Amino acid sequence: MRKKADKYLGLLWIRMRASVQYRFSFVSGIISTLLQIAIQYAIWTQVFKNRVSINGFERADMFTYLLVSQSLLIIFSFRNAPERMISQKIKQGDIALELIHPVQFTLARFFENLGDSVMNIGIAILFVVVCGCVFPDFIVPKSIGSVLMFLLSVCFSYLIMFFISAMAGYLTFFTMNFWGIYNAKKAIVDFLSGALIPIALFPESVRWIFSYLPFQNIVYTPVMIFLEKYTMRECGVQLLIQCIWMIVLMCLNEWVYKVSVRRISVNGG
Amino acid sequence: MSQIVVNDLHKDFYVNVSKGSGVTGMVKSLFSREKKTVEAVKGLDFKIEEGEMVGFLGPNGAGKSTTIKMLTGILTPSNGEISVCGLTPCKKRQQNAKNIGVVFGQRTQLWWDLPVKESFLLLKKMYEIETGTYEDNIAYFTDLLDMEDFLDRPVRQLSLGQRMRCDLAAAFLHNPKIIYLDEPTIGLDITSKKRIRECIKETNRKRKTTIILTTHDMADVEQLADRVMVINHGKMVYDGDMAGLQQQYRRSRNVVFTLKDSRVAFTGFRMDNQRIEWQQRAEELILKVPASVSAGEMISLVMAQYPVEDVRIEETPIEDIIEEIYNQ
Numbered sequence: 001m002r003k004k005a006d007k008y009l010g011l012l013w014i015r016m017r018a019s020v021q022y023r024f025s026f027v028s029g030i031i032s033t034l035l036q037i038a039i040q041y042a043i044w045t046q047v048f049k050n051r052v053s054i055n056g057f058e059r060a061d062m063f064t065y066l067l068v069s070q071s072l073l074i075i076f077s078f079r080n081a082p083e084r085m086i087s088q089k090i091k092q093g094d095i096a097l098e099l100i101h102p103v104q105f106t107l108a109r110f111f112e113n114l115g116d117s118v119m120n121i122g123i124a125i126l127f128v129v130v131c132g133c134v135f136p137d138f139i140v141p142k143s144i145g146s147v148l149m150f151l152l153s154v155c156f157s158y159l160i161m162f163f164i165s166a167m168a169g170y171l172t173f174f175t176m177n178f179w180g181i182y183n184a185k186k187a188i189v190d191f192l193s194g195a196l197i198p199i200a201l202f203p204e205s206v207r208w209i210f211s212y213l214p215f216q217n218i219v220y221t222p223v224m225i226f227l228e229k230y231t232m233r234e235c236g237v238q239l240l241i242q243c244i245w246m247i248v249l250m251c252l253n254e255w256v257y258k259v260s261v262r263r264i265s266v267n268g269g
Numbered sequence: 270m271s272q273i274v275v276n277d278l279h280k281d282f283y284v285n286v287s288k289g290s291g292v293t294g295m296v297k298s299l300f301s302r303e304k305k306t307v308e309a310v311k312g313l314d315f316k317i318e319e320g321e322m323v324g325f326l327g328p329n330g331a332g333k334s335t336t337i338k339m340l341t342g343i344l345t346p347s348n349g350e351i352s353v354c355g356l357t358p359c360k361k362r363q364q365n366a367k368n369i370g371v372v373f374g375q376r377t378q379l380w381w382d383l384p385v386k387e388s389f390l391l392l393k394k395m396y397e398i399e400t401g402t403y404e405d406n407i408a409y410f411t412d413l414l415d416m417e418d419f420l421d422r423p424v425r426q427l428s429l430g431q432r433m434r435c436d437l438a439a440a441f442l443h444n445p446k447i448i449y450l451d452e453p454t455i456g457l458d459i460t461s462k463k464r465i466r467e468c469i470k471e472t473n474r475k476r477k478t479t480i481i482l483t484t485h486d487m488a489d490v491e492q493l494a495d496r497v498m499v500i501n502h503g504k505m506v507y508d509g510d511m512a513g514l515q516q517q518y519r520r521s522r523n524v525v526f527t528l529k530d531s532r533v534a535f536t537g538f539r540m541d542n543q544r545i546e547w548q549q550r551a552e553e554l555i556l557k558v559p560a561s562v563s564a565g566e567m568i569s570l571v572m573a574q575y576p577v578e579d580v581r582i583e584e585t586p587i588e589d590i591i592e593e594i595y596n597q
Contacts, residue, residue: 097373099366
């Protein structure tokens with residue numbers, strides 16, 4: 001068992017080392033996040049000028065939502081997105097090399113991705129902590145229970161995001177095209193996950209559609225837990241929903257993997 | 270049961286064909302594309318025993334790499350059966366991976382930014398190699414392939430020759446039963462080629478590792494392969510030993526003379542009552558020497574009659590041999 005864990009941890013370690021080297025794109029990622037926050041802050045300040053709250057969201061809530069959701073996006077945006085990795089490997093035919101190794105393909109990609117994310121996770125945590133200390137408007141969860149549930153929720157979100165990205169990657173097997181799928185996925189996820197606008201602010205009629213899709217569970221659910229907008233019972237339900245989506249997407253992912261790997265056309269005679 | 274058994278193996282690829290050319294073609298392609306079936310492998314049958322050294326030959330696009338990819342579990346056959354050490358490679362990919370090692374000549378399996386030693390350590394973890402075995406193998410291959418100097422350097426800093434040696438060691442590290450080599454000496458200088466071949470021969474001798482070698486380098490095949498399988502258009506056209514291959518195709522060689530004076534005209538030649546084919550372009554004179562004729566004798570005869578500045582002997586390229594065999 002230990003030996004099996006070592007395999008995957010080895011992959012994680014390598015990617016972590018490699019990600020430290022990409023300092024420049026790192027910094028520019030942070031700058032772009034700060035810019036996004038500044039823009040959204042300006043917009044929402046205007047929105048809240050004549051109102052105290054929208055659908056139960058006050059100014060302070062919105063501000064906190066903004067900062068926490070952007071921090072999560074730092075982690076989830078996956079600069080070295082799994083789908084980029086996978087499609088790159090297909091294009092270069094390196095997929096063959098990965099298939100030679102005695103490791104489970106999806107699990108290996110997951111740990112590599114985790115290795116890439118480690119730096120981002122560190123930054124995101126730092127970011128949230130700093131905001132908590134510096135800004136009086138920033139709402140900090142009051143109970144340890146909330147924090148723990150928040151962390152659990154983020155873990156589930158990470159996995160959900162990973163499976164969606166991996167499947168997008170396998171789809172490039174079929175279309176032999178990366179950018180189209182990547183941008184489509186990014187747009188869908190950004191919009192439906194609550195990253196841009198909290199789901200609660202959408203009209204009732206639209207919200208029920210969202211609740212049947214996995215995307216809101218990526219950003220919206222964890223942030224709502226952070227804001228302590230849910231009762232304990234509601235938290236439990238939301239976490240369970242996340243869990244279910246995670247398992248569904250995992251199975252879906254394995255199926256897409258099997259179907260696409262059988263069809264890969266690797267060049268060379 | 271043989272170590273590798275292949276039965277009626279087929280592989281088809283579905284290729285998109287664009288309709289027409291130019292702007293109209295581009296627009297048409299947006300809406301519908303024809304699918305064409307390419308049969309890359311059309312029914313292969315063979316068995317390989319443990320410890321054999323097999324050369325896989327054939328022109329580019331013959332289906333060699335496709336077959337290797339099916340043997341290693343990367344591609345799934347369209348039809349037919351494969352059994353490698355009792356396993357079906359595409360179904361039991363991970364288990365099969367533990368029994369095999371692969372060297373792709375044009376790609377490295379090592380991690381680009383890491384020192385070689387670190388790549389090896391990661392492979393140790395991946396293949397769950399015992400520390401004792403690992404240490405022994407590292408020592409053995411470092412010595413055999415003379416890798417001491419660059420084990421600490423990142424792979425991207427290595428020359429092609431150095432990188433190939435590392436890839437070879439990496440493939441052997443976990444003591445696999447079978448090694449697949451896809452163009453292992455491509456682009457290498459003569460010293461590197463020799464070293465690689467020595468290593469392969471040694472390891473096959475000592476550990477009874479089955480070696481399957483895909484190459485266009487005839488010297489590789491001559492020095493390493495006991496058995497040769499020639500594939501063309503997805504079918505097996507020859508399966509036997511090297512001697513048989515040479516007998517089936519009586520090799521002729523080209524002898525190229527550089528005459529001192531371009532104005533001298535060659536007027537034909539007979540040796541052992543055979544007319545020798547020839548071609549002259551200014552001062553370059555090319556004679557096609559059949560296998561039965563001694564090149565040495567012929568050279569001295571020509572030099573006696575004509576003012577020769579320089580001589581060189583050219584071996585026939587392997588593609589010609591393959592083509593010759595296929596056409597028979």
